[in-house]
Amino acid sequence: xxxxxxxxxxxxxxxxxxxxxxxxxxxxxxxxxxxxxxxxxxxxxxxxxxxxxxxxxxxxxxxxxxxxxxxxxxxxxxxxxxxxxxxxxxxxxxxxxxxxxxxxxxxxxxxxxxxxxxxxxxxxxxxxxxxxxxxxxxxxxxxxxxxxxxxxxxxxxxxxxxxxxxxxxxxxxxxxxxxxxxxxxxxxxxxxxxxxxxxxxxxxxxxxxxxxxxxxxxxxxxxxxxxxxxxxxxxxxxxxxxxxxxxxxxxxxxxxxxxxxxxxxxxxxxxxxxxxxxxxxxxxxxxxxxxxxxxxxxxxxxxxxxxxxxxxxxxxxxxxxxxxxxxxxxxxxxxxxxxxxxxxxxxxxxxxxxxxxxxxxxxxxxxxxxxxxxxxxxxxxxxxxxxxxxxxxxxxxxxxxxxxxxxxxxxxxxxxxxxxxxxxxxxxxxxxxxxxxxxxxxxxxxxxxxxxxxxxxxxxxxxxxxxxxxxxxxxxxxxxxxxxxxxxxxxxxxxxxxxxxxxxxxxxxxxxxxxxxxxxxxxxxxxxxxxxxxxxxx
Numbered sequence: 001x002x003x004x005x006x007x008x009x010x011x012x013x014x015x016x017x018x019x020x021x022x023x024x025x026x027x028x029x030x031x032x033x034x035x036x037x038x039x040x041x042x043x044x045x046x047x048x049x050x051x052x053x054x055x056x057x058x059x060x061x062x063x064x065x066x067x068x069x070x071x072x073x074x075x076x077x078x079x080x081x082x083x084x085x086x087x088x089x090x091x092x093x094x095x096x097x098x099x100x101x102x103x104x105x106x107x108x109x110x111x112x113x114x115x116x117x118x119x120x121x122x123x124x125x126x127x128x129x130x131x132x133x134x135x136x137x138x139x140x141x142x143x144x145x146x147x148x149x150x151x152x153x154x155x156x157x158x159x160x161x162x163x164x165x166x167x168x169x170x171x172x173x174x175x176x177x178x179x180x181x182x183x184x185x186x187x188x189x190x191x192x193x194x195x196x197x198x199x200x201x202x203x204x205x206x207x208x209x210x211x212x213x214x215x216x217x218x219x220x221x222x223x224x225x226x227x228x229x230x231x232x233x234x235x236x237x238x239x240x241x242x243x244x245x246x247x248x249x250x251x252x253x254x255x256x257x258x259x260x261x262x263x264x265x266x267x268x269x270x271x272x273x274x275x276x277x278x279x280x281x282x283x284x285x286x287x288x289x290x291x292x293x294x295x296x297x298x299x300x301x302x303x304x305x306x307x308x309x310x311x312x313x314x315x316x317x318x319x320x321x322x323x324x325x326x327x328x329x330x331x332x333x334x335x336x337x338x339x340x341x342x343x344x345x346x347x348x349x350x351x352x353x354x355x356x357x358x359x360x361x362x363x364x365x366x367x368x369x370x371x372x373x374x375x376x377x378x379x380x381x382x383x384x385x386x387x388x389x390x391x392x393x394x395x396x397x398x399x400x401x402x403x404x405x406x407x408x409x410x411x412x413x414x415x416x417x418x419x420x421x422x423x424x425x426x427x428x429x430x431x432x433x434x435x436x437x438x439x440x441x442x443x444x445x446x447x448x449x450x451x452x453x454x455x456x457x458x459x460x461x462x463x464x465x466x467x468x469x470x471x472x473x474x475x476x477x478x479x480x481x482x483x484x485x486x487x488x489x490x491x492x493x494x495x496x497x498x499x500x501x502x503x504x505x506x507x508x509x510x511x512x513x514x515x516x517x518x519x520x521x522x523x524x525x526x527x528x529x530x531x532x533x534x535x536x537x538x
Protein backbone atom coordinates (compact mmCIF):
# COMPACT_ATOMS: atom_id res chain seq x y z
CA UNK A 1 0.00 0.00 0.00
CA UNK A 2 2.98 2.31 0.42
CA UNK A 3 3.26 2.52 -3.37
CA UNK A 4 -0.27 3.92 -3.59
CA UNK A 5 0.26 6.30 -0.68
CA UNK A 6 3.32 7.78 -2.37
CA UNK A 7 1.55 8.28 -5.67
CA UNK A 8 -0.14 11.66 -5.20
CA UNK A 9 2.53 13.02 -2.88
CA UNK A 10 5.11 12.67 -5.62
CA UNK A 11 3.41 15.02 -8.09
CA UNK A 12 2.93 18.76 -8.27
CA UNK A 13 -0.54 20.31 -8.54
CA UNK A 14 -0.30 20.92 -12.33
CA UNK A 15 0.87 17.34 -12.82
CA UNK A 16 -2.03 16.00 -10.77
CA UNK A 17 -4.47 18.06 -12.84
CA UNK A 18 -3.08 16.77 -16.12
CA UNK A 19 -3.00 13.17 -14.87
CA UNK A 20 -6.70 13.35 -13.92
CA UNK A 21 -7.57 14.83 -17.33
CA UNK A 22 -5.49 12.23 -19.14
CA UNK A 23 -7.04 9.33 -17.19
CA UNK A 24 -10.54 10.69 -17.89
CA UNK A 25 -9.79 10.78 -21.60
CA UNK A 26 -8.21 7.34 -21.61
CA UNK A 27 -11.30 5.86 -19.98
CA UNK A 28 -13.55 7.37 -22.66
CA UNK A 29 -11.14 6.01 -25.26
CA UNK A 30 -11.16 2.48 -23.80
CA UNK A 31 -14.96 2.45 -23.61
CA UNK A 32 -15.10 3.35 -27.30
CA UNK A 33 -12.55 0.66 -28.17
CA UNK A 34 -14.51 -2.05 -26.36
CA UNK A 35 -17.79 -1.12 -28.07
CA UNK A 36 -16.04 -1.00 -31.45
CA UNK A 37 -14.09 -4.24 -31.13
CA UNK A 38 -16.98 -6.20 -29.65
CA UNK A 39 -19.40 -5.02 -32.31
CA UNK A 40 -17.06 -5.53 -35.27
CA UNK A 41 -16.00 -9.02 -34.12
CA UNK A 42 -19.67 -9.99 -33.74
CA UNK A 43 -20.60 -8.38 -37.06
CA UNK A 44 -17.71 -10.04 -38.88
CA UNK A 45 -18.38 -13.50 -37.47
CA UNK A 46 -22.04 -13.22 -38.51
CA UNK A 47 -21.51 -11.74 -41.97
CA UNK A 48 -18.58 -14.00 -42.85
CA UNK A 49 -20.74 -16.96 -41.81
CA UNK A 50 -22.81 -16.60 -45.00
CA UNK A 51 -22.42 -17.34 -48.67
CA UNK A 52 -20.67 -13.99 -48.62
CA UNK A 53 -21.18 -12.36 -52.02
CA UNK A 54 -24.13 -12.62 -54.35
CA UNK A 55 -24.54 -11.21 -57.83
CA UNK A 56 -25.38 -7.70 -56.63
CA UNK A 57 -22.24 -7.64 -54.50
CA UNK A 58 -24.11 -7.69 -51.20
CA UNK A 59 -24.07 -10.20 -48.36
CA UNK A 60 -26.64 -12.94 -48.66
CA UNK A 61 -29.29 -13.30 -46.02
CA UNK A 62 -29.06 -17.02 -45.39
CA UNK A 63 -26.15 -18.54 -43.50
CA UNK A 64 -24.44 -21.34 -45.40
CA UNK A 65 -21.96 -22.98 -43.09
CA UNK A 66 -21.01 -25.58 -45.67
CA UNK A 67 -18.79 -23.07 -47.44
CA UNK A 68 -18.32 -20.26 -44.92
CA UNK A 69 -15.04 -19.79 -43.07
CA UNK A 70 -15.98 -17.00 -40.63
CA UNK A 71 -13.15 -17.41 -38.14
CA UNK A 72 -10.52 -17.85 -40.87
CA UNK A 73 -11.57 -14.53 -42.38
CA UNK A 74 -11.84 -12.99 -38.92
CA UNK A 75 -8.25 -14.02 -38.21
CA UNK A 76 -7.14 -12.50 -41.51
CA UNK A 77 -8.81 -9.17 -40.90
CA UNK A 78 -7.40 -9.00 -37.37
CA UNK A 79 -3.92 -9.73 -38.72
CA UNK A 80 -4.27 -6.80 -41.12
CA UNK A 81 -5.36 -4.62 -38.22
CA UNK A 82 -2.25 -5.53 -36.24
CA UNK A 83 0.09 -4.77 -39.16
CA UNK A 84 -1.69 -1.48 -39.84
CA UNK A 85 -0.96 -0.36 -36.28
CA UNK A 86 2.77 -0.26 -37.08
CA UNK A 87 2.06 1.86 -40.14
CA UNK A 88 -0.08 4.25 -38.08
CA UNK A 89 2.69 4.70 -35.51
CA UNK A 90 5.20 5.52 -38.25
CA UNK A 91 2.84 8.01 -39.93
CA UNK A 92 2.11 9.93 -36.73
CA UNK A 93 5.66 10.09 -35.31
CA UNK A 94 6.77 13.16 -37.35
CA UNK A 95 3.69 15.12 -36.24
CA UNK A 96 4.47 14.52 -32.56
CA UNK A 97 7.70 16.48 -33.01
CA UNK A 98 6.03 19.44 -34.77
CA UNK A 99 2.92 20.13 -32.69
CA UNK A 100 1.94 19.86 -29.01
CA UNK A 101 1.38 16.22 -28.13
CA UNK A 102 -2.07 16.79 -26.67
CA UNK A 103 -3.17 18.40 -29.98
CA UNK A 104 -1.86 15.50 -32.08
CA UNK A 105 -3.46 12.99 -29.70
CA UNK A 106 -6.84 14.72 -29.91
CA UNK A 107 -6.64 14.93 -33.70
CA UNK A 108 -5.74 11.23 -33.96
CA UNK A 109 -8.64 10.09 -31.78
CA UNK A 110 -11.08 12.33 -33.68
CA UNK A 111 -9.83 10.74 -36.92
CA UNK A 112 -10.48 7.36 -35.33
CA UNK A 113 -13.98 8.56 -34.46
CA UNK A 114 -14.67 9.43 -38.11
CA UNK A 115 -13.31 6.06 -39.24
CA UNK A 116 -15.64 4.25 -36.85
CA UNK A 117 -18.57 6.33 -38.12
CA UNK A 118 -17.97 5.34 -41.77
CA UNK A 119 -19.51 1.88 -41.42
CA UNK A 120 -22.48 3.28 -39.52
CA UNK A 121 -23.12 5.65 -42.43
CA UNK A 122 -22.70 2.84 -44.99
CA UNK A 123 -25.10 0.62 -43.04
CA UNK A 124 -27.77 3.32 -42.83
CA UNK A 125 -27.33 4.12 -46.53
CA UNK A 126 -27.90 0.49 -47.49
CA UNK A 127 -31.10 0.05 -45.49
CA UNK A 128 -29.58 -1.15 -42.21
CA UNK A 129 -31.89 -0.96 -39.21
CA UNK A 130 -31.81 -1.34 -35.45
CA UNK A 131 -32.60 -4.84 -34.28
CA UNK A 132 -36.33 -4.97 -33.34
CA UNK A 133 -37.16 -6.00 -29.81
CA UNK A 134 -37.63 -9.74 -29.48
CA UNK A 135 -35.54 -10.63 -32.54
CA UNK A 136 -33.38 -13.69 -32.02
CA UNK A 137 -29.63 -13.63 -32.56
CA UNK A 138 -30.03 -16.02 -35.49
CA UNK A 139 -32.35 -13.59 -37.32
CA UNK A 140 -30.39 -10.43 -36.51
CA UNK A 141 -28.57 -10.46 -39.87
CA UNK A 142 -31.84 -9.68 -41.67
CA UNK A 143 -31.62 -6.11 -40.39
CA UNK A 144 -28.06 -5.45 -41.56
CA UNK A 145 -27.43 -3.13 -44.47
CA UNK A 146 -26.83 -4.60 -47.93
CA UNK A 147 -23.08 -4.07 -48.16
CA UNK A 148 -20.26 -6.48 -48.88
CA UNK A 149 -18.70 -8.04 -45.78
CA UNK A 150 -15.32 -7.62 -47.51
CA UNK A 151 -15.57 -3.93 -46.58
CA UNK A 152 -14.59 -5.04 -43.09
CA UNK A 153 -11.07 -5.73 -44.37
CA UNK A 154 -10.76 -2.08 -45.45
CA UNK A 155 -12.46 -0.69 -42.36
CA UNK A 156 -10.36 -2.67 -39.90
CA UNK A 157 -7.16 -1.75 -41.73
CA UNK A 158 -8.08 1.94 -41.50
CA UNK A 159 -8.99 1.45 -37.84
CA UNK A 160 -5.62 -0.22 -37.25
CA UNK A 161 -3.78 2.80 -38.67
CA UNK A 162 -5.74 5.15 -36.38
CA UNK A 163 -5.25 2.83 -33.42
CA UNK A 164 -1.49 2.75 -34.03
CA UNK A 165 -1.41 6.55 -34.10
CA UNK A 166 -3.20 6.83 -30.77
CA UNK A 167 -1.14 4.09 -29.13
CA UNK A 168 2.18 5.74 -30.09
CA UNK A 169 1.09 9.06 -28.61
CA UNK A 170 -0.12 7.28 -25.47
CA UNK A 171 3.49 6.16 -24.96
CA UNK A 172 4.76 9.70 -25.43
CA UNK A 173 2.33 11.86 -23.50
CA UNK A 174 3.28 10.70 -19.96
CA UNK A 175 6.64 12.40 -20.49
CA UNK A 176 4.75 15.56 -21.48
CA UNK A 177 3.01 15.48 -18.13
CA UNK A 178 5.68 14.44 -15.62
CA UNK A 179 8.96 14.75 -17.54
CA UNK A 180 11.61 12.04 -17.62
CA UNK A 181 11.50 11.09 -13.92
CA UNK A 182 11.60 7.27 -13.80
CA UNK A 183 9.62 6.76 -10.57
CA UNK A 184 6.94 9.24 -11.61
CA UNK A 185 6.59 7.56 -15.00
CA UNK A 186 6.33 4.09 -13.48
CA UNK A 187 3.68 5.14 -10.95
CA UNK A 188 1.70 7.13 -13.48
CA UNK A 189 1.72 4.42 -16.13
CA UNK A 190 0.69 1.72 -13.66
CA UNK A 191 -2.16 3.87 -12.37
CA UNK A 192 -3.31 4.78 -15.88
CA UNK A 193 -3.27 1.09 -16.77
CA UNK A 194 -5.54 0.28 -13.81
CA UNK A 195 -8.15 2.87 -14.77
CA UNK A 196 -7.79 1.82 -18.43
CA UNK A 197 -8.78 -1.73 -17.50
CA UNK A 198 -11.61 -0.55 -15.23
CA UNK A 199 -13.13 1.14 -18.29
CA UNK A 200 -12.30 -1.92 -20.41
CA UNK A 201 -14.10 -4.29 -18.08
CA UNK A 202 -17.21 -2.14 -17.90
CA UNK A 203 -17.10 -1.44 -21.62
CA UNK A 204 -16.89 -5.12 -22.55
CA UNK A 205 -19.91 -6.02 -20.42
CA UNK A 206 -21.88 -2.99 -21.67
CA UNK A 207 -21.08 -3.71 -25.33
CA UNK A 208 -22.49 -7.24 -24.99
CA UNK A 209 -25.76 -5.75 -23.77
CA UNK A 210 -25.74 -3.13 -26.55
CA UNK A 211 -25.25 -5.81 -29.23
CA UNK A 212 -28.12 -7.86 -27.79
CA UNK A 213 -30.50 -4.88 -27.80
CA UNK A 214 -29.46 -2.91 -30.92
CA UNK A 215 -27.75 -5.45 -33.17
CA UNK A 216 -24.06 -5.67 -34.07
CA UNK A 217 -24.50 -3.20 -36.96
CA UNK A 218 -25.65 -0.44 -34.60
CA UNK A 219 -24.20 -1.32 -31.20
CA UNK A 220 -21.01 0.69 -31.68
CA UNK A 221 -23.03 3.86 -32.23
CA UNK A 222 -21.49 5.09 -28.97
CA UNK A 223 -17.91 4.56 -30.21
CA UNK A 224 -17.60 7.84 -32.19
CA UNK A 225 -19.22 9.64 -29.25
CA UNK A 226 -16.79 8.21 -26.69
CA UNK A 227 -13.85 8.95 -28.99
CA UNK A 228 -15.05 12.54 -29.43
CA UNK A 229 -15.33 12.94 -25.65
CA UNK A 230 -11.79 11.60 -25.28
CA UNK A 231 -10.43 13.99 -27.91
CA UNK A 232 -12.09 17.03 -26.36
CA UNK A 233 -11.02 16.01 -22.84
CA UNK A 234 -7.37 15.62 -23.86
CA UNK A 235 -7.34 19.14 -25.31
CA UNK A 236 -7.40 20.44 -21.73
CA UNK A 237 -4.01 18.89 -20.92
CA UNK A 238 -1.38 21.59 -20.48
CA UNK A 239 0.80 22.32 -23.50
CA UNK A 240 4.01 20.94 -22.04
CA UNK A 241 5.51 19.06 -24.97
CA UNK A 242 8.04 21.70 -25.89
CA UNK A 243 9.19 22.30 -22.31
CA UNK A 244 10.16 18.61 -22.20
CA UNK A 245 11.49 18.51 -25.77
CA UNK A 246 14.49 16.30 -25.01
CA UNK A 247 12.47 13.74 -23.07
CA UNK A 248 9.80 13.75 -25.80
CA UNK A 249 12.42 13.09 -28.45
CA UNK A 250 13.74 10.19 -26.40
CA UNK A 251 10.26 8.68 -26.09
CA UNK A 252 9.70 8.82 -29.87
CA UNK A 253 13.10 7.23 -30.35
CA UNK A 254 12.16 4.58 -27.78
CA UNK A 255 9.22 3.57 -29.97
CA UNK A 256 11.72 2.57 -32.65
CA UNK A 257 10.59 5.29 -35.05
CA UNK A 258 13.40 7.80 -35.02
CA UNK A 259 16.87 7.39 -36.48
CA UNK A 260 19.42 9.08 -34.22
CA UNK A 261 21.75 10.11 -37.02
CA UNK A 262 23.12 13.56 -36.48
CA UNK A 263 24.86 13.57 -39.87
CA UNK A 264 21.51 14.05 -41.61
CA UNK A 265 20.07 17.50 -42.14
CA UNK A 266 16.82 18.26 -40.40
CA UNK A 267 13.75 18.60 -42.62
CA UNK A 268 10.18 19.79 -42.31
CA UNK A 269 9.02 17.64 -45.23
CA UNK A 270 6.48 15.21 -43.80
CA UNK A 271 7.01 12.54 -46.45
CA UNK A 272 10.77 12.60 -45.94
CA UNK A 273 10.24 12.16 -42.21
CA UNK A 274 7.82 9.29 -42.81
CA UNK A 275 10.36 7.64 -45.10
CA UNK A 276 13.00 7.98 -42.41
CA UNK A 277 10.49 6.53 -39.96
CA UNK A 278 10.09 3.37 -42.04
CA UNK A 279 13.86 3.07 -42.36
CA UNK A 280 14.30 3.63 -38.63
CA UNK A 281 11.76 0.94 -37.85
CA UNK A 282 13.65 -1.54 -40.03
CA UNK A 283 16.94 -0.64 -38.38
CA UNK A 284 15.33 -0.97 -34.96
CA UNK A 285 14.09 -4.48 -35.71
CA UNK A 286 17.56 -5.52 -36.90
CA UNK A 287 19.35 -4.05 -33.89
CA UNK A 288 16.71 -5.51 -31.57
CA UNK A 289 17.33 -8.98 -32.98
CA UNK A 290 21.06 -8.57 -32.35
CA UNK A 291 20.54 -7.39 -28.79
CA UNK A 292 18.07 -10.11 -27.93
CA UNK A 293 19.87 -13.07 -29.46
CA UNK A 294 23.33 -12.10 -28.19
CA UNK A 295 22.41 -11.41 -24.56
CA UNK A 296 21.38 -13.95 -21.96
CA UNK A 297 19.35 -11.31 -20.13
CA UNK A 298 17.18 -10.72 -23.22
CA UNK A 299 16.96 -13.92 -25.28
CA UNK A 300 14.22 -15.34 -23.06
CA UNK A 301 11.98 -12.36 -23.92
CA UNK A 302 10.93 -13.88 -27.25
CA UNK A 303 8.73 -16.56 -25.66
CA UNK A 304 8.04 -14.61 -22.45
CA UNK A 305 6.90 -11.40 -24.17
CA UNK A 306 6.08 -12.01 -27.84
CA UNK A 307 4.53 -15.48 -27.47
CA UNK A 308 2.62 -14.45 -24.32
CA UNK A 309 1.19 -11.40 -26.09
CA UNK A 310 0.16 -13.55 -29.07
CA UNK A 311 -1.60 -16.04 -26.78
CA UNK A 312 -3.45 -13.25 -24.98
CA UNK A 313 -4.74 -11.75 -28.24
CA UNK A 314 -5.64 -15.19 -29.63
CA UNK A 315 -7.55 -15.94 -26.44
CA UNK A 316 -9.68 -12.81 -26.67
CA UNK A 317 -9.97 -12.39 -30.45
CA UNK A 318 -10.40 -15.99 -31.63
CA UNK A 319 -11.16 -18.48 -28.85
CA UNK A 320 -13.72 -16.31 -27.02
CA UNK A 321 -15.82 -15.53 -30.16
CA UNK A 322 -15.53 -19.13 -31.39
CA UNK A 323 -16.75 -20.54 -28.07
CA UNK A 324 -19.57 -17.99 -27.82
CA UNK A 325 -20.79 -18.55 -31.38
CA UNK A 326 -20.33 -22.27 -31.89
CA UNK A 327 -20.96 -23.55 -28.34
CA UNK A 328 -23.29 -20.98 -26.79
CA UNK A 329 -24.96 -19.92 -30.04
CA UNK A 330 -24.68 -16.18 -29.31
CA UNK A 331 -21.46 -14.57 -30.48
CA UNK A 332 -22.02 -11.29 -28.61
CA UNK A 333 -21.59 -13.16 -25.34
CA UNK A 334 -17.90 -13.26 -26.23
CA UNK A 335 -17.79 -9.71 -24.83
CA UNK A 336 -18.79 -11.08 -21.43
CA UNK A 337 -15.81 -13.43 -21.66
CA UNK A 338 -13.57 -10.53 -22.76
CA UNK A 339 -14.89 -8.53 -19.81
CA UNK A 340 -13.61 -11.25 -17.47
CA UNK A 341 -10.27 -11.10 -19.27
CA UNK A 342 -10.12 -7.32 -18.83
CA UNK A 343 -10.90 -7.72 -15.14
CA UNK A 344 -7.95 -10.10 -14.91
CA UNK A 345 -5.73 -7.48 -16.57
CA UNK A 346 -6.91 -4.94 -14.01
CA UNK A 347 -6.03 -7.26 -11.14
CA UNK A 348 -2.65 -8.01 -12.71
CA UNK A 349 -1.68 -4.36 -13.07
CA UNK A 350 -2.92 -3.61 -9.56
CA UNK A 351 -0.89 -6.52 -8.16
CA UNK A 352 2.28 -5.18 -9.75
CA UNK A 353 1.62 -1.74 -8.28
CA UNK A 354 1.02 -3.18 -4.81
CA UNK A 355 3.93 -5.64 -4.82
CA UNK A 356 6.52 -3.70 -6.82
CA UNK A 357 8.68 -3.35 -3.68
CA UNK A 358 8.62 -7.11 -3.05
CA UNK A 359 8.78 -8.59 -6.56
CA UNK A 360 11.64 -6.79 -8.31
CA UNK A 361 11.78 -8.96 -11.48
CA UNK A 362 9.11 -10.27 -13.89
CA UNK A 363 9.92 -13.98 -13.39
CA UNK A 364 7.40 -14.81 -10.62
CA UNK A 365 4.63 -13.18 -12.65
CA UNK A 366 5.68 -14.96 -15.85
CA UNK A 367 5.73 -18.36 -14.14
CA UNK A 368 2.26 -17.72 -12.79
CA UNK A 369 1.18 -16.65 -16.29
CA UNK A 370 2.61 -19.82 -17.85
CA UNK A 371 0.83 -22.11 -15.38
CA UNK A 372 -2.45 -20.20 -15.73
CA UNK A 373 -2.45 -20.83 -19.49
CA UNK A 374 -3.51 -24.42 -18.79
CA UNK A 375 -6.91 -23.15 -17.67
CA UNK A 376 -7.79 -22.93 -21.38
CA UNK A 377 -8.57 -26.65 -21.14
CA UNK A 378 -11.87 -25.64 -19.56
CA UNK A 379 -13.11 -24.58 -23.02
CA UNK A 380 -13.33 -28.10 -24.55
CA UNK A 381 -14.57 -29.42 -21.19
CA UNK A 382 -17.36 -26.84 -21.05
CA UNK A 383 -18.13 -27.33 -24.75
CA UNK A 384 -19.27 -30.89 -24.00
CA UNK A 385 -21.84 -29.88 -21.40
CA UNK A 386 -22.74 -26.22 -22.03
CA UNK A 387 -26.14 -25.20 -23.32
CA UNK A 388 -27.31 -21.96 -24.88
CA UNK A 389 -27.47 -20.12 -21.58
CA UNK A 390 -25.62 -16.90 -20.76
CA UNK A 391 -24.47 -18.32 -17.42
CA UNK A 392 -21.84 -20.35 -19.30
CA UNK A 393 -20.33 -17.16 -20.69
CA UNK A 394 -19.96 -15.85 -17.14
CA UNK A 395 -18.35 -19.12 -16.04
CA UNK A 396 -15.79 -18.91 -18.83
CA UNK A 397 -15.21 -15.23 -18.01
CA UNK A 398 -14.38 -16.21 -14.44
CA UNK A 399 -11.85 -18.77 -15.69
CA UNK A 400 -10.23 -16.16 -17.95
CA UNK A 401 -9.54 -13.83 -14.99
CA UNK A 402 -6.40 -15.62 -13.68
CA UNK A 403 -5.12 -16.20 -17.24
CA UNK A 404 -5.21 -12.50 -18.10
CA UNK A 405 -4.11 -11.49 -14.62
CA UNK A 406 -0.87 -13.43 -15.09
CA UNK A 407 -0.35 -11.99 -18.56
CA UNK A 408 -0.96 -8.37 -17.52
CA UNK A 409 1.31 -8.61 -14.47
CA UNK A 410 4.05 -10.14 -16.60
CA UNK A 411 3.57 -7.59 -19.38
CA UNK A 412 3.76 -4.56 -17.07
CA UNK A 413 6.75 -5.89 -15.15
CA UNK A 414 8.56 -6.92 -18.36
CA UNK A 415 8.29 -3.37 -19.69
CA UNK A 416 9.92 -2.03 -16.53
CA UNK A 417 12.57 -4.79 -16.66
CA UNK A 418 13.60 -4.02 -20.26
CA UNK A 419 13.81 -0.33 -19.44
CA UNK A 420 15.88 -0.86 -16.30
CA UNK A 421 18.39 -3.22 -17.95
CA UNK A 422 19.00 -0.83 -20.83
CA UNK A 423 19.18 2.26 -18.63
CA UNK A 424 21.76 0.62 -16.35
CA UNK A 425 23.84 -0.68 -19.26
CA UNK A 426 26.63 1.28 -20.94
CA UNK A 427 25.50 -0.02 -24.34
CA UNK A 428 24.36 2.68 -26.76
CA UNK A 429 23.95 2.90 -30.53
CA UNK A 430 24.61 6.07 -32.52
CA UNK A 431 21.66 5.64 -34.87
CA UNK A 432 18.87 3.75 -33.15
CA UNK A 433 17.44 3.74 -29.64
CA UNK A 434 18.33 0.43 -27.99
CA UNK A 435 15.07 0.42 -26.00
CA UNK A 436 13.06 1.08 -29.16
CA UNK A 437 15.01 -1.63 -30.98
CA UNK A 438 14.21 -4.31 -28.41
CA UNK A 439 10.52 -3.35 -28.29
CA UNK A 440 10.28 -3.10 -32.10
CA UNK A 441 11.71 -6.61 -32.58
CA UNK A 442 9.47 -8.14 -29.91
CA UNK A 443 6.35 -6.44 -31.26
CA UNK A 444 7.20 -7.38 -34.85
CA UNK A 445 7.68 -10.99 -33.73
CA UNK A 446 4.25 -10.89 -32.11
CA UNK A 447 2.62 -9.48 -35.27
CA UNK A 448 4.20 -12.17 -37.45
CA UNK A 449 3.09 -14.89 -35.03
CA UNK A 450 -0.44 -13.54 -34.88
CA UNK A 451 -0.80 -12.94 -38.64
CA UNK A 452 0.39 -16.45 -39.52
CA UNK A 453 -0.99 -18.60 -36.71
CA UNK A 454 -4.34 -16.92 -36.14
CA UNK A 455 -5.51 -17.54 -39.69
CA UNK A 456 -4.28 -21.14 -39.80
CA UNK A 457 -5.67 -22.08 -36.40
CA UNK A 458 -8.96 -20.31 -37.07
CA UNK A 459 -9.24 -22.46 -40.20
CA UNK A 460 -8.94 -25.53 -37.96
CA UNK A 461 -11.93 -24.28 -35.94
CA UNK A 462 -14.00 -23.66 -39.09
CA UNK A 463 -13.11 -27.04 -40.56
CA UNK A 464 -13.93 -28.84 -37.31
CA UNK A 465 -17.37 -27.22 -37.26
CA UNK A 466 -18.11 -28.29 -40.82
CA UNK A 467 -16.67 -31.82 -40.55
CA UNK A 468 -18.19 -32.79 -37.21
CA UNK A 469 -21.60 -34.38 -37.70
CA UNK A 470 -22.76 -33.15 -34.30
CA UNK A 471 -21.81 -29.55 -35.24
CA UNK A 472 -19.47 -28.80 -32.35
CA UNK A 473 -15.87 -27.64 -32.02
CA UNK A 474 -14.75 -29.73 -29.05
CA UNK A 475 -11.85 -31.27 -30.96
CA UNK A 476 -10.56 -27.97 -32.32
CA UNK A 477 -10.80 -26.37 -28.88
CA UNK A 478 -8.59 -29.17 -27.61
CA UNK A 479 -6.10 -28.63 -30.44
CA UNK A 480 -5.86 -24.85 -30.92
CA UNK A 481 -6.78 -24.17 -27.31
CA UNK A 482 -5.60 -26.77 -24.83
CA UNK A 483 -2.68 -28.34 -26.73
CA UNK A 484 -1.33 -25.07 -28.11
CA UNK A 485 -1.51 -23.29 -24.75
CA UNK A 486 0.03 -26.22 -22.86
CA UNK A 487 2.97 -26.38 -25.27
CA UNK A 488 3.45 -22.63 -24.94
CA UNK A 489 3.18 -22.97 -21.15
CA UNK A 490 6.15 -25.35 -21.20
CA UNK A 491 8.15 -23.06 -23.50
CA UNK A 492 7.46 -19.89 -21.49
CA UNK A 493 8.04 -21.58 -18.14
CA UNK A 494 11.36 -23.05 -19.36
CA UNK A 495 12.45 -19.66 -20.72
CA UNK A 496 12.18 -18.14 -17.23
CA UNK A 497 15.19 -20.26 -16.17
CA UNK A 498 17.50 -18.78 -18.81
CA UNK A 499 18.62 -15.46 -17.19
CA UNK A 500 21.24 -15.32 -14.46
CA UNK A 501 19.87 -15.92 -10.98
CA UNK A 502 16.61 -17.30 -12.35
CA UNK A 503 16.69 -20.49 -10.25
CA UNK A 504 15.52 -18.44 -7.29
CA UNK A 505 11.79 -18.31 -6.62
CA UNK A 506 11.90 -14.50 -6.43
CA UNK A 507 15.22 -13.36 -7.96
CA UNK A 508 16.51 -9.87 -7.24
CA UNK A 509 18.40 -9.32 -10.52
CA UNK A 510 18.68 -11.06 -13.89
CA UNK A 511 22.04 -9.96 -15.29
CA UNK A 512 23.11 -7.20 -17.66
CA UNK A 513 23.93 -6.69 -21.32
CA UNK A 514 27.31 -8.22 -22.15
CA UNK A 515 27.43 -8.41 -25.97
CA UNK A 516 26.22 -6.70 -29.10
CA UNK A 517 28.39 -3.57 -29.20
CA UNK A 518 30.47 -2.80 -32.28
CA UNK A 519 33.40 -0.40 -32.74
CA UNK A 520 31.04 2.08 -34.43
CA UNK A 521 28.77 2.35 -31.39
CA UNK A 522 29.46 4.57 -28.42
CA UNK A 523 28.30 4.45 -24.85
CA UNK A 524 27.51 8.07 -24.20
CA UNK A 525 27.00 11.46 -25.71
CA UNK A 526 29.93 13.83 -26.11
CA UNK A 527 29.19 15.36 -22.72
CA UNK A 528 29.35 11.96 -21.02
CA UNK A 529 25.60 11.72 -20.41
CA UNK A 530 23.58 8.70 -21.55
CA UNK A 531 21.80 9.27 -24.86
CA UNK A 532 18.38 7.86 -24.10
CA UNK A 533 16.02 8.31 -21.22
CA UNK A 534 13.60 5.75 -19.86
CA UNK A 535 10.27 4.74 -21.35
CA UNK A 536 7.47 2.51 -20.17
CA UNK A 537 5.32 0.31 -22.39
CA UNK A 538 2.16 -0.73 -20.61
